[in-house]
Amino acid sequence: MPKPFKKNKPVRKRDWQPGDMDTLSREGRSKREGNAPRDLREPEDYFSDVDANAIVVSPYGVLAFVEVDGEELLCKVDDALVDGKSSVLAPGDAVCVEVNDDESVVTGVRPRRNKLSRPAIGKDREQVFAANIDTAVIVASVARPAFNPGLVDRYLVAAQAGGVEPVICLNKIDLVDSEPEGIEHYRELGLRVYATSCTSTLGLDELRAALSGKISVLTGNSGVGKSSLVNALDPDFDLDTQEISESTKKGRHTTTSSRLHTLHGGIRIIDTPGIRQLGLWGVSPAELNYFFPELSQYAPQCKFRDCTHTHEPKCAVREAVEAGEITKARYDSYVRIRVSLLEDAKP
């Protein structure tokens, strides 16, 4: 029997990269698509091998803001790319635009390299926040709203399920004297963690360097400071931001749609609206453990091949939790997310 790794041994960095995870998530999605209502079209119906001359900045109903030759243009989206009242486009999509003096038209969209998404309201279709991205920056605040590691774990699953490499941005670090407990563990898992403050500018140079020359997406709950980070990374920006509510201690959902911003220093960032509850698209309860690299490496040693790591005897994952090889917090996140996926699957 292979020996479990030593306590605190970092999980290899490449475990967080796209690749294997993408294959898994594709399987997950196809299962889901198999159950989808018949009137839904398959992704192949929309995506094709067109020559792209533009990138989507922000979809806008049946229209879309796109960037062509460094200029932003509002275009009509061809009916073939429209599903109901909105187009299938997402910020970051590589598109073919027919530029005309009167009305420019998006005529085609290339298949996506990866994406960050969730189930749309109604659950049987996907809402894509961002496509073709190099890094998903999971923004969490250390206070106001309070740090919530369970949420970070959920966003980590969403990023991996979409095939995007995640990093963590621990914002509002000016509000505390030290990093919240448990953060070090993410570093030990091989994740990059940037501690930042938009008010004191601490950590911003490091974040700028990490995002330079890339397309990233900022994701995280409302009020954690995603739009403030864009403004702080480039003083030319003045995106709307709002104080969190004094009564609920939560954000006020200030940003209402995803949009690609081009900042100084070759930084391209998609700012997204903070969401109340991040559903997970393309993740089945059975494959959830693959998105927890430190759990999944014990799974082959469980007595039962289909072990859910929740109650079964001779479960190597639970033994590793008891031995302190896997943190209780991460294991609890796994169990909680699993329960929510089972709930979501109910008709």
Ligand SMILES: Nc1nc2c(ncn2[C@@H]2O[C@H](COP(=O)(O)OP(=O)(O)OP(=O)(O)O)[C@@H](O)[C@H]2O)c(=O)[nH]1
């Ligand atoms: N003290 C402190 N406050 C911050 C920091 N970053 C952002 N804030 C404040 O946090 C509040 C929310 O910031 P936003 O940038 O609107 O948050 P958001 O994540 O974009 O929120 P949504 O658009 O609703 O998803 C604002 O009052 C900001 O001034 C920080 O580093 N330190």
Ligand SMILES: [Mg+2]
């Ligand atoms: Mg915002």
Ligand SMILES: [Zn+2]
């Ligand atoms: Zn098990």
